[in-house]
Amino acid sequence: GDSVTQTEGLVTLTKGLPVMLNCTYQTTYSPFLFWYVQHLNEAPKLLLKSSTDNKRTEHQGFYATLHKSSSSFHLQKSSVQLSDSALYFCALSGNYNVLYFGSGTKLTVEP
């Protein structure tokens, strides 16, 4: 069945450093991947989306490239800010467009 794997549960970084959050997926459908960010007590907000192989998508300094050959959609940012501290979820759109979420990565950015 459809599934998403995020390997890092917790990531702690100093402001200004780069970050990469891993996301791999399994699906029998044509993949449509998303990254959502959830700040404390807020709604998950769409950060990035892609269904195009090998095309980089960017938003608010974050970027990701869908690689169908490796079933990956890793999230990256070249320089994290304090305001980036949040939960990050990778999600896959499956049958009936139901989202299958990864387990999430809690990113903490320190001064």
Next chain:
Amino acid sequence: NSKVIQTPRYLVKGQGQKAKMRCIPEKGHPVVFWYQQNKNNEFKFLINFQNQEVLQQIDMTEKRFSAECPSNSPCSLEIQSSEAGDSALYLCASSRDWGEEQYFGPGTRLTVL
């Protein structure tokens, strides 16, 4: 920014009580989803609608949970007899069409004592 409205934000019920929460999807979004996010931040799909029609729902929803999206009224999710394991954040999401991204509301945090 998402314009999905969910009420109430917080709901406290005793075991066996009914718990009802509502969702107003973003204007022009006929596709509505309900998800449960537990204390470990794991998401579980519950049910989805296109206009007023149920498209897919999980077994849990079929037994104790009921949901509807009537025309010109908020969508709702109701737990007929709450259990401690139902304590979670219930998220409503809407999208413009199949294959479009989903926009989430802030959720209703249910605590079952």
